[in-house]
Amino acid sequence: MIPTTRLIALLFICFSLASKGQNAEIKKESQTTTEWLLANLLREKSNNVEISGKPQTVASPYGEAVSFNGIDDAFFLNELPLQSLEEFTVEMIFKPELKGVFEQRILHIGESTKDRMLLEIRAVDNNWYFDGYTASGTNKKALIDEKLIHPLEQWYHVAFVVTPKSRTTYVNGKQELFLEFPFLPIESGQTSIGVRMNKLCWFKGAIYKIRITPKQVQPNNFMSFIK
Structure with missing residues (x-):
């Protein structure tokens, strides 16, 4: 017969291991890949999605996309897919x-003016260049180079890879910029698509799909894209 004190100790160990397993499972489930097909967001009319203006579905080489007029079209989502992530890839x-x-x-996740991540562009004449921006605590940095231009009116795949020590941008699977720079997880906020959270700097164009992966993704595993 097992002594009472030893039995209690064994039960405590088993309970602790079970709790750790449950916590690990909860953390694993919370760090899943997020995918938004913009046409689905527009059709579903979820209570978690506020639609500004009148974004419209349009044809694209990949399926239905959503067109933003650059004036008042946007989505505001009551979601924070980057919460607690130490590294991630946004495509x-x-x-x-x-x-x-x-x-x-184009995409803003986090707080309006505090910790946040943004995918942005700068449009000049008939061209644009990419900007991947993060702010976490006192660490704020935009990965941007006005010399890396691309023609407007074409479909593109962009990716922003963030780790605890670096940020990297890609256009059509080709690395553009890399910087060693510290990052701390974003813990609060929401998401806007088509404009900054405070309704400034509206996007003019169309979006087919956004994917957020809770890890560093290599270019050969990016979303399928044929230019």
Whole structure:
């Protein structure tokens, strides 16, 4: 017969191991890949999604996409897919169009002015260049180079890879910029698509899909994209 004190100790160990397993499972489940097909977001009309303006579905080489007019079209989602992530990869298939403003915020996750991540472009004449931005605590940095231009009115795949020590941007699977720079997880906020959270710097163009993966993704595993 097992002594009472030893039995209690064994039960405590078993309970502790079970709790750790449950916590690990909860953390694993919370760090799943997020995918948004923009046309589905528009159709579903979820209570978690507020639609500004009148974004429209349009045809794309990949399926139905959503067109943003660069004036008042946007989605505001009561979601924070980057919460507590120490590293992540954000990908987007989109088409920036002519007649948009110079600074365009396409995807904003986090707080309006505090910890946040943004995918942005700058439009100049008939071209654009990419900007991947993060702010965490006192660490704020934009990965941007005005010399790395691309023609407007074409479909592109962009990716922004963030780790605890670095940030990297890609356009059509080709690395553009890399910087060793510290990052701390974003813990609060929401998501906007088509504009910055405070409704400044509207995006003019179309978006087919956005994917957020809770790890560093290599280019050979990016979303399928044929230019």
